Amino acid sequence: MVERRKPIWVKDAIENVMKYKKHGDIELISLDDCDGRFLAEPLVADHDVPPFDRSPYDGFALRAKDTKNASRENPLTFKVIDEIGAGQVSPFKVGNMEAIRIMTGAQIPKGADCVMMLELTKEEKGSEGTSISIKRSLNEGDNISFQGEDTKKGSPLINRGAAINPGIKALLATFGYSKVKVSSSPFIGIIATGSELLNPDEDLVPGKIRNSNGYMIESQILRVGARYKRYGSISDNIDKLTEMIKQAIDECDVLITTGGVSVGDYDYLPEIYRRLGANLLFNKIAMRPGSVTSCAEKDGKLLFGLSGNPSACYIGFELFVRPYIRYWLRSEQPFLRIISGTLKNDFPKPNPFSRFVRGKIVYENGQVFVEPVGLDKSGVVTSLAWADCLIILPGGTRGYMKGDHVELFLLDDQQGSDEPWVEAKFSKL
Numbered sequence: 001m002v003e004r005r006k007p008i009w010v011k012d013a014i015e016n017v018m019k020y021k022k023h024g025d026i027e028l029i030s031l032d033d034c035d036g037r038f039l040a041e042p043l044v045a046d047h048d049v050p051p052f053d054r055s056p057y058d059g060f061a062l063r064a065k066d067t068k069n070a071s072r073e074n075p076l077t078f079k080v081i082d083e084i085g086a087g088q089v090s091p092f093k094v095g096n097m098e099a100i101r102i103m104t105g106a107q108i109p110k111g112a113d114c115v116m117m118l119e120l121t122k123e124e125k126g127s128e129g130t131s132i133s134i135k136r137s138l139n140e141g142d143n144i145s146f147q148g149e150d151t152k153k154g155s156p157l158i159n160r161g162a163a164i165n166p167g168i169k170a171l172l173a174t175f176g177y178s179k180v181k182v183s184s185s186p187f188i189g190i191i192a193t194g195s196e197l198l199n200p201d202e203d204l205v206p207g208k209i210r211n212s213n214g215y216m217i218e219s220q221i222l223r224v225g226a227r228y229k230r231y232g233s234i235s236d237n238i239d240k241l242t243e244m245i246k247q248a249i250d251e252c253d254v255l256i257t258t259g260g261v262s263v264g265d266y267d268y269l270p271e272i273y274r275r276l277g278a279n280l281l282f283n284k285i286a287m288r289p290g291s292v293t294s295c296a297e298k299d300g301k302l303l304f305g306l307s308g309n310p311s312a313c314y315i316g317f318e319l320f321v322r323p324y325i326r327y328w329l330r331s332e333q334p335f336l337r338i339i340s341g342t343l344k345n346d347f348p349k350p351n352p353f354s355r356f357v358r359g360k361i362v363y364e365n366g367q368v369f370v371e372p373v374g375l376d377k378s379g380v381v382t383s384l385a386w387a388d389c390l391i392i393l394p395g396g397t398r399g400y401m402k403g404d405h406v407e408l409f410l411l412d413d414q415q416g417s418d419e420p421w422v423e424a425k426f427s428k429l
């Protein structure tokens with residue numbers, strides 16, 4: 001008699017996984033090596049930016065009140081008392097009808113309260129030094145970049161757990177982080193199971209296919225910011241597989257297997273979880289594809305049993321493994337980010353359970369549309385290469401039509417969401 005499994009909601013499966021969430025250690029690394037790593041603590045401005053009032057133009061720093069009567073008919077002359085470039089600070093104070101020649105980025109000298117651009121001045125060099133004439137007035141504060149206008153000391157800038165991108169790296173440099181505290185990434189073992197699996201460098205022979213899931217999962221792991229160890233593909237031999245899994249649990253923080261989780265004669269993962277004395281969190285989820293996605297816990301470590309079907313495997317990773325990893329990396333938004341869009345095509349097949357359809361986002365007239373890509377079967381691999389989102393079609397009795405508003409999980413996203421997706425429960429489990 002084939003075992004009957006009790007499905008659970010996607011939301012509950014995510015919750016069950018996240019019961020075992022933990023933060024990784026903190027590492028101090030060089031700013032040079034921090035790209036793509038994750039901030040272990042929030043980034044707060046520890047000084048004003050800019051740190052002093054400065055000139056945004058090449059020009060002359062002077063006092064606005066001295067320019068009040070300047071006009072085309074009444075040009076006014078100012079004595080130039082000093083010249084400074086960025087990085088220099090003038091020792092002089094700008095006084096009545098005086099100016100200091102100043103370049104972009106230089107600190108505004110004492111006494112001055114505005115800057116006249118070079119193009120609006122006429123310079124004259126005489127025996128008593130240099131002077132400029134101007135034909136228009138300025139107000140106090142004109143053409144000054146004020147201290148703290150970019151950000152003030154104490155302002156929170158970036159959340160803990162954010163993926164370090166070029167902009168964040170610029171901030172780290174701005175605030176003097178030559179060393180950066182980042183979260184250490186979890187080390188994830190990957191075992192592809194199946195006697196039909198060949199390596200990519202092997203020729204096809206009847207009945208066999210190449211192992212694509214192993215490589216796909218490696219790439220998904222790197223995309224979310226973790227590290228992996230490849231244990232290769234193992235044929236469906238329960239003893240060998242059990243040994244390999246034991247070794248991987250010892251060596252890694254998390255284990256991902258692909259294949260062998262359904263009810264077939266050679267689907268050994270359920271029996272292996274029993275042999276290991278692992279605590280089964282779930283082995284059936286009310287979703288398609290990926291309904292047989294399983295997860296077990298052994299000594300606080302999670303063993304994700306992703307489906308062998310490529311699309312089911314991919315989706316199982318994004319929905320359940322991703323948030324676990326992102327939390328480990330201290331993200332405050334570990335879940336998949338969701339946006340709304342409009343369906344471009346009919347999807348008439350009704351589903352009792354939530355369906356996640358591989359989709360591609362199209363922007364038209366400033367609106368987000370989405371179209372399903374490729375064949376919507378869980379064994380399909382090609383559509384994964386074309387998808388940049390998963391179209392969420394909640395379970396129910398009806399299909400979906402062109403023009404329907406739908407939600408989408410973004411796949412190539414670094415921002416994430418602080419809440420997991422929660423399905424509307426149209427049907428009973």
Ligand SMILES: Nc1nc2c(c(=O)[nH]1)N[C@H]1C(S)=C(S)[C@@H](COP(=O)(O)OP(=O)(O)OC[C@H]3O[C@@H](n4cnc5c(N)ncnc54)[C@H](O)[C@@H]3O)O[C@H]1N2
Nearest residue numbers: 192194210211212213214259260261262267307308309312
């Ligand atoms: N009687 C039933 N049969 C099946 C059920 C069910 O409920 N009752 N569930 C189906 C669903 S849904 C899925 S999904 C699959 C899950 O299969 P397994 O996780 O047990 O995976 P396998 O049997 O090992 O392989 C399934 C399929 O995927 C191919 N595969 C496996 N590994 C890889 C890999 N590394 N790279 C590429 N492709 C891989 C494998 O060749 C099979 O075609 O079970 C259904 N059956």
Ligand code: MOO
Nearest residue numbers: 289290291312378
């Ligand atoms: O888990 Mo299967 O992928 O539902 O098709």
Ligand SMILES: [Mg+2]
Nearest residue numbers: 260262264267
């Ligand atoms: Mg199977």
